[in-house]
Amino acid sequence: MATLRGEQGAVQFDATGSSNATIVGTRSWTLTITKETLDTSKHGDTFRSFVGSMVSGSGTVELVYDPDATGQSGFLEDVVTTADTADATFELFTTGTSSGTDSVSFAGIITDMEITSTVGELVIVSASFVTSGTITSNLE
């Protein structure tokens, strides 16, 4: 396994979950996967024990804003989807864009979007999401 650099990565997204496409202008992404634990310690135990429980995820995607860049508008406008059924699909790649390879995929909801415009700097969009349902990890 080779060491990777961030520029090898990519984010693919589809607001309706039908066909993911690369969001052009993605600067970075993060993903945190959390597994809850249930305490299974019994009376008389001297060491606490646990079993894994529900798994969930959340993260961020940062874009160099360009309204004409493929995939950007659909991504950042998904935050205003009301009664969101979590039909949007994400695939976050550590390298390449080959679906199911070096990536994590899931359905999710964009929970917030921030667009920042500062004099002398590029306009940046930062969006946060939570996963919904199965998280498929292919970080082999």
Add this chain to the structure above:
Amino acid sequence: MAAADLNEIRATIEARITTELNKAPKIPVMFHNMAYKPTANSSWVQCLTTFGASEYLSQGLTTNSRNRVVGVVVFNIFTAKGRGPGSNYKIGKRIRDLYNRVIVSGVFFDAPVGPEALATPAPEGYFQSQVRVTFETIEEL
């Protein structure tokens, strides 16, 4: 998309100053790698475009990706020695106004620096000031 054509960017920058200084009062303008022998006590401008380090802007390697390409244009303004800075700074204003926060063909020009008077003109025998304008463009691959 394609890699940035730096020569095209240079030509865009140079065409802008050439057009401006070709208006009255006309001022000769020289660029990198051009021979020029100024006449004594004349006014002239040297325009030097240089590109600096590029940096990653987005993910995606050689496709669907973007880089930031930066550069600087240095204008050396020469006017007659011993006659004060007025005529020199008038040229400086023309140049400054030409690039000040302008966006041309996808090139973003920043607020200019100068005109700054130089204590040691090169070549000697003139009053020299300098206007510098940094710029950047986004390369889309």
